[in-house]
Every structure is written in structure tokens, then in C-alpha cells.
Amino acid sequence: MDMISTLLPAIEAELKKQVARLDEPRTRPFHEMLTYHMGWTGEGAGPEAAGKRIRPLMVLLCTSSCGAEWRSALPAAAAVELVHNFSLVHDDIEDNGDKRRGRTTVWKKWGLAQGTNAGDGLFILSNxxxxxxxAGYPAPIVLRTAKILHQTCLDLTRGQFLDISYEDRADLTVDDYWPMVSGKTAALIAACCHLGALLGGADESRQEAYRAFGHYLGLAFQVQDDILGIWGDEALTGKSAVSDLVDGKKSLPVLFGLEKNGAFAKRWRQGPIRAEEVRALATLLEAESARTSAQDAARQMTDLALENLRVAHPQGEAGESIKSLADKLLQRGA
Amino acid sequence: MDMISTLLPAIEAELKKQVARLDEPRTRPFHEMLTYHMGWTGEGAGPEAAGKRIRPLMVLLCTSSCGAEWRSALPAAAAVELVHNFSLVHDDIEDNGDKRRGRTTVWKKWGLAQGTNAGDGLFILSNxxxxxxxAGYPAPIVLRTAKILHQTCLDLTRGQFLDISYEDRADLTVDDYWPMVSGKTAALIAACCHLGALLGGADESRQEAYRAFGHYLGLAFQVQDDILGIWGDEALTGKSAVSDLVDGKKSLPVLFGLEKNGAFAKRWRQGPIRAEEVRALATLLEAESARTSAQDAARQMTDLALENLRVAHPQGEAGESIKSLADKLLQRGA
Known part of the structure; x- marks a missing residue:
């Protein structure tokens, strides 16, 4: 993955340049909230805190795999990562989360008012x-990228709306799952691949194949994440705190279980699940075949992603990197 | 003001069209949060709840006063009003406000999580x-409008950052006032006039005159509002709840008083002001000439606004309407 180690520092430099728009004497503490959240400054700063930058990598790899120069696409790469981080800052407020990648969340550190405003700031910086x-593309192409990103952001808020409104509902089915994760997770990864292909000069149908690859990759990734959230080592041993069962998260296996309407569903509807029940309930849910159903879904989504990637026909070293990045995202155990 | 009564329904129709992007079966309650906030639906819906739509009016009047057709500029008019409303929804969260234009605020009605997300939604709809x-302009012009609006939004978050961070500070001076209100109030009104002129086909220097007119109009308006917040009938009689003194708002007269460092400053630094002290403290502040200083500032800003408007040289019925709208905004008593 040599190409990725070339791209990562370029992405980081572009992100810093974009965020530096707020680096002025009067707004220095505002700038600091953002550099803290991005993982560059403050307690616990470093690559762990920054995250993997999967989304901007995807933009640049897609551009490059269409045979174009990735450098001119850097502002788009920064834009998607800023959108992602804006959504994290606001999600932490909406979920009342006090930790993010092991560090205190922005709103916990600077208060709700500054936290909300910091999220807004990240979003505007992405625009x-x-x-x-x-600087590198004709105006109609730039406008096209803006439309794609704004539409994606609207999808994010739609997914977020569904996620929040699901909290109080006990009548959800698997059909309610896909629109939520399509917005919350898949839309932005789809946009990354779409933007990358557009900026790489791909024609409409190839752009669509890249977009669909990203969409299904995002869905497959989310389902894998849901499986790990219940049957992953950390979820089962409770070492690093959390099982999705304790959080009451409406993940795909849980929705399969609720649809089954057996012993798991009965227990779920009785109220919050305690940490000490996690092992037994995970076993119960598995016995009700929620795990295999979720694995089937992940496999289907993965197949669709790879099929679309074949159609997109990514080239060269970047093409290889896209495949290994996708593999890395999808083979996380389970 | 006949032109304004033609424009208002067109603005409302365009806003409804833009917000309808969320009007789908799955996201209907999300759509409802926005139509409620915009003043169209729910308890207390109506023109009072919608507000005066000053900003979109300004866009269209500026376009028309450059001799161009205002209809093609409608999406920009909707965009600025959506930005304004996004900032109100998040301000209400940041200020812990439970009423807006006499109605329950979005976050109070639907909770913090949905409220934050609803604000994000309005912002994305503006983009x-x-x-x-x-549909009506070449791509480079559309991109130029995007840059102007995004830059303005960044100014809004800068102003908001300052406003929040001023809450705990007792060492503020009048110099701290202008950057805050430039961001919070003036930037968006300046952008309205700038966008209107750009879409009206004005050349750079005329665009700049329109922009400067909006900037100083916004500042003058804010200072007037600050004066009314302390010496206006409602503030003094306490009929409709509030004096800015009770809210602890760092308004211009208060900053003049703090800079004077006399009896008012002494009392201010002792902690929150109670409703029953409002009359006496307003009188004290006036005796320390904070009122006349603020009035002088308002007059200066008004003069600068009108001077720039002369340079902008707005034409026809729209030009007359801009002048009367500005007069209406600036002669609110005091």
C-alpha cells in the first residue's frame, strides 16, 4: 500500500490548510477546537485521534484509478473528511457522547454552545x-461536485433523523434499517467514490459504477461493524466498555432478532440490557440466526460492491490500493 | 412598497419548494420540524412566526435595482433566508432559548438531538x-455566489464563537463589539446585497458598494436593536419579558458603560441584574452617556450605509424600496 503512504501526508496538509481559515488572533480558541477534534493538537493528539482518513483516501484513489492526477482533487478529499468530522461533532452532541476515539468530545470539553458552533464551522470549511x-477544474465540474456533496449531506441528516427517531420505537423491522444506514454511512462513502471518478474524468456510467461501489462498500462495512458490535471480542469481553446491546443500538442483528419475535425480542422490549446479560443475549440472538442473517447481508453487499468495482474498472497502482482498502474494511473478523 | 408585496409571496413559494426536498414519507416529521420553524405549520403558524424575510427581500431588490429580472435570483433569496434560519435554530440551542417569535423553539419541541439535526438540514438546504x-446563470457566477455565501457563513460562526466566549468575560471593551456583530448580524445582510448586485449584473466596484451598504446597514440595525434592548418601551416596562440587562447581553451600550468604569460597571461586575433593577440601571447607564455614544455609533453606521447606497446607485422602483426598507429598519425609535 505504498500509494496510500504518499497520499496520507498530502491529505493531512490539505486539511490543515483548509482549517487554517480560522487561524486568526481573535478566533484562535475556535481554531483550536477544530484542530483538537481533527486529532492534531491537545491531549491525546496523534494518528489514533485523527482516524484513518478512509474517505479522502477513497476520493484520491478513485481519481488516480481513472488515470488522472490526484493532486488537483485534494480540496475534494479535504471536503469529504471535513463533512465526516462535522457529522461526528454533531453526532456526539446528539448521542450525548463524551468520548470519541478515546478522547473527550468537543462539546464535553468546550460546552454545548461552542461544540454546536464548532460542528457548524467544520461543515462550512468543507463547503x-x-x-x-x-484552481484545477472548470466551473461546471466544480458545481457538479458541490451538488453531489450537498445532496449527500442532506442524506446524512435524513439518516440521522431516522436514527434518532428510532430510539423510542419497538416496532422496527429490517426494512427500517437500510434507509437509515444508507444515509448515515453509505451516502458519504458513495460520494467519495463518485467525486473521485468525476474529478478523474470518468464518464457518467463509470461514475455511477464507482458511486455504487462506494454505496455497497459503505453498507457492507456498516453491517460488519454491527456484527462486531455484538459478537466482536471487545463487545463480548466488555474490555473496552461497550456492546451495542447495552447501548440499545438498532443494529441489523437486533432488527433481525426483533423481526423474529422470539425470546430475544421479548427480553429487548422489557427495557435496557445490562452488561452482565451481554454474553447470554448474544448467544440467544445467534441461536435465533440473527448472526448468519447479518453475515449473509454483509456478503451480499460486499458482492455488489465488488461487482460494481469490476465495472468501474479502476487502473494502475491506485486500482490495486482501492481493492486492498476495500478488503481491509470488509475483513475485520466477524 | 408595492414591489415588496409582489416579492414576498414569490419568496415564500421558493422557500417552500426548497424545503420540500425533505417532504418524503420516511422523513415527513423531519420536514415538519422545518416547516414549523419557518412559520408555515404547527401552533402559532403565520406571518408573525415566519418573520419579515428582510434578507431575501434585500437580495431581490438589489438584483432588480441593477436593472435585472429578480425572478432568476429567487434561489439565492431562499438560500440566505435558510442560512438565517439555520443560525436561529442553532442559536436557540446555544443560548438555551425556549421561545422564538413567541413560539416554542425547535429543540425544545423535538429535543436537542433532532433540533441540532434540523438546523443542519436547513443549512444544507441553503447550499x-x-x-x-x-438554471439562470453561468456556472462561474453560481460558484461566485457559493463562495460569497460560504465565506459569510464562516463569518457567522466566528461571530457566534466570540459571542459565546464573551459570556464569561468582564474585561471587554467597545473594540470587542464590532468583530462580533460584524459576524453575527452584518455579514449576512452584506452578503444579501452583494449577491443581489452580482446576480443583477453589477460590476465589481458597484457590487462592493452594495456589499458595504449591507454591512453598515446591518451594523446600524444591530446598534439600534441594542439601544431598544435597554431603553425601548418593552425593555423598560418589562411587559414582554426582557431587558438585555437582565440577559447579561454584551450589547454596545453595556460595553460603553464597562469602558467608562463607573457605577454601572461596578454593579455589572457584581453579578446578574434583576428585573426590578432594570429602570434604575438604564437611567444610570444613560447618565454615563452610554446611550448617546451608542446613538452616535448608530448614526455613523447609518451615514456610511446611505453613502454606500448612493454610490451603488440603485434604480427604479426597487431602488426606492431599498431606501424605504432601510429607513424602516433604522427608524425603529431609540
Missing amino acids: LALTDLE | LALTDLE
């Missing part, structure tokens, strides 16, 4: 980043 | 609205 594409 | 300009 501004996108306008920097003008 | 999408802007891309609709493509």
Missing part, C-alpha cells in the same frame, strides 16, 4: 474547501 | 438552493 477545486 | 441558480 469552502470544495470551492478551491476551481 | 442546495444556491445550486438551483444554474
Whole structure:
């Protein structure tokens, strides 16, 4: 994955440049909230805190795999990562989360008011980043990227709306799952691949194949994550705190279990699940075949992703990197 | 003001069209949060709840006063109003406000999580609205509008950052006032006039005159509002609840008083002001000439606004309407 180690520092430099728009004497503490969240400053700063930058990598790899120069696409790469981080900052507020990647969340550290505003700031910086594409692309292409990203952001808020409104509902089915994760997870990864292909000069149908690859990759990734959230080592041993069962998360296996309407569903409807029940309930849910159903779904989504990737026909070293990045995302155990 | 009564229904229709992007079966309650906030639905819906739509009016009047057709600028008019409303929804969260234009705020009605997400939704809809300009303008112009609006939004978050961070500070001076209100109030009104002129086909220097007119108009308006917040009838009689003194708002007269460092400053630093002290403290602040200083500032800003408006040289019925709208905004008593 040599190409990725070339891209990562370039992404980081572009992100810092974009966020530096707020680096002025009067707004220095505002700038600091963002550099803290991005993982560059403050307690616990470092690559762990920054996250993997999967989304901007995907933009640049897709551009490059269409045979184009990835450097001109850097502002778009920064834009998607800023959107992702804006959504994390606001999600932490909406979920009342006090830790993110092992560190205190922005709103916990600076208060709800500054936290909300910091999230807004990241979002606006993503919009501004996108306008920097003008240096390398004609205006109609830049506008097209803006439309794609804004539409994606609307999907994010739709997914978030569903997620929040599911909290109080006991009548959910598997059909309610896909629209939520399509918005919350898949939309942005789809946009990364779409933007990358567009900026790589791919024609409409190839752009669509890249987009669909990202969409199914995002869904497959989310389902894998849901499986690990219940049967992964950390979830079962409770070492690093959490099983999705304790959080009451409406993940795919849980929805399979609720649809089954057996012993698991009965217990779920009785109220919050305690940490000491986690092992037994995970076993129960598995016995009701929620695990295999979720694994089947993950496999289906993975197949669809790879099929679309074949159609997209990514080239060269970047093409290889996309495949290994996808593999890495999808083979996380389970 | 006949032109305004033509524009208002067109603005409302365009806003409804933009917000309808969320009007789908699955996201209907999300759509409802936005139509409620916009003043169209729910308890207390109506023109009072919708507000005066000053900002979109300004966009269209500026476009028309440059001799161009205002209809093609409607998406920009909707965009600025959506930005304004996004900022209100998040401000209400940041200020812990439970009433807005006499109605329960979105976050109070639907909870913090949905409220934060609803604000994000309005903001994203403003971005999408802007891309609709493509139907009437070449792509480079549309991109220019996006840059102006995004830059303005960044200014809004800067102003908001300052406002929040001023809450705990007792060492503020009048110099701290202008950057805050430039961001919080003036930036968006400046952007309205700038966008209107750009879409009206004005050249750079005329655009700049329109922009500066909006900037100083916004500042003058804010200072007037600050004066009314202390010496206006409602503030003094306490009929409709509030004096800015009770809210602890760092308004311009208060900053003049703090800079004076006399009896008012001494009392202010002792802690929150009670409703029954409001009359006496307003009188004290006036005796320390904070009122006349603020009035002088308002007059200066008004003069600068009108001077720039002369340079902008707005034409026809729209030009007359801009002048009367500005007069209406600036002669609110005091």
C-alpha cells in the first residue's frame, strides 16, 4: 500500500490548510477546537485521534484509478473528511457522547454552545474547501461536485433523523434499517467514490459504477461493524466498555432478532440490557440466526460492491490500493 | 412598497419548494420540524412566526435595482433566508432559548438531538438552493455566489464563537463589539446585497458598494436593536419579558458603560441584574452617556450605509424600496 503512504501526508496538509481559515488572533480558541477534534493538537493528539482518513483516501484513489492526477482533487478529499468530522461533532452532541476515539468530545470539553458552533464551522470549511477545486477544474465540474456533496449531506441528516427517531420505537423491522444506514454511512462513502471518478474524468456510467461501489462498500462495512458490535471480542469481553446491546443500538442483528419475535425480542422490549446479560443475549440472538442473517447481508453487499468495482474498472497502482482498502474494511473478523 | 408585496409571496413559494426536498414519507416529521420553524405549520403558524424575510427581500431588490429580472435570483433569496434560519435554530440551542417569535423553539419541541439535526438540514438546504441558480446563470457566477455565501457563513460562526466566549468575560471593551456583530448580524445582510448586485449584473466596484451598504446597514440595525434592548418601551416596562440587562447581553451600550468604569460597571461586575433593577440601571447607564455614544455609533453606521447606497446607485422602483426598507429598519425609535 505504498500509494496510500504518499497520499496520507498530502491529505493531512490539505486539511490543515483548509482549517487554517480560522487561524486568526481573535478566533484562535475556535481554531483550536477544530484542530483538537481533527486529532492534531491537545491531549491525546496523534494518528489514533485523527482516524484513518478512509474517505479522502477513497476520493484520491478513485481519481488516480481513472488515470488522472490526484493532486488537483485534494480540496475534494479535504471536503469529504471535513463533512465526516462535522457529522461526528454533531453526532456526539446528539448521542450525548463524551468520548470519541478515546478522547473527550468537543462539546464535553468546550460546552454545548461552542461544540454546536464548532460542528457548524467544520461543515462550512468543507463547503469552502470544495470551492478551491476551481484552481484545477472548470466551473461546471466544480458545481457538479458541490451538488453531489450537498445532496449527500442532506442524506446524512435524513439518516440521522431516522436514527434518532428510532430510539423510542419497538416496532422496527429490517426494512427500517437500510434507509437509515444508507444515509448515515453509505451516502458519504458513495460520494467519495463518485467525486473521485468525476474529478478523474470518468464518464457518467463509470461514475455511477464507482458511486455504487462506494454505496455497497459503505453498507457492507456498516453491517460488519454491527456484527462486531455484538459478537466482536471487545463487545463480548466488555474490555473496552461497550456492546451495542447495552447501548440499545438498532443494529441489523437486533432488527433481525426483533423481526423474529422470539425470546430475544421479548427480553429487548422489557427495557435496557445490562452488561452482565451481554454474553447470554448474544448467544440467544445467534441461536435465533440473527448472526448468519447479518453475515449473509454483509456478503451480499460486499458482492455488489465488488461487482460494481469490476465495472468501474479502476487502473494502475491506485486500482490495486482501492481493492486492498476495500478488503481491509470488509475483513475485520466477524 | 408595492414591489415588496409582489416579492414576498414569490419568496415564500421558493422557500417552500426548497424545503420540500425533505417532504418524503420516511422523513415527513423531519420536514415538519422545518416547516414549523419557518412559520408555515404547527401552533402559532403565520406571518408573525415566519418573520419579515428582510434578507431575501434585500437580495431581490438589489438584483432588480441593477436593472435585472429578480425572478432568476429567487434561489439565492431562499438560500440566505435558510442560512438565517439555520443560525436561529442553532442559536436557540446555544443560548438555551425556549421561545422564538413567541413560539416554542425547535429543540425544545423535538429535543436537542433532532433540533441540532434540523438546523443542519436547513443549512444544507441553503447550499442546495444556491445550486438551483444554474438554471439562470453561468456556472462561474453560481460558484461566485457559493463562495460569497460560504465565506459569510464562516463569518457567522466566528461571530457566534466570540459571542459565546464573551459570556464569561468582564474585561471587554467597545473594540470587542464590532468583530462580533460584524459576524453575527452584518455579514449576512452584506452578503444579501452583494449577491443581489452580482446576480443583477453589477460590476465589481458597484457590487462592493452594495456589499458595504449591507454591512453598515446591518451594523446600524444591530446598534439600534441594542439601544431598544435597554431603553425601548418593552425593555423598560418589562411587559414582554426582557431587558438585555437582565440577559447579561454584551450589547454596545453595556460595553460603553464597562469602558467608562463607573457605577454601572461596578454593579455589572457584581453579578446578574434583576428585573426590578432594570429602570434604575438604564437611567444610570444613560447618565454615563452610554446611550448617546451608542446613538452616535448608530448614526455613523447609518451615514456610511446611505453613502454606500448612493454610490451603488440603485434604480427604479426597487431602488426606492431599498431606501424605504432601510429607513424602516433604522427608524425603529431609540
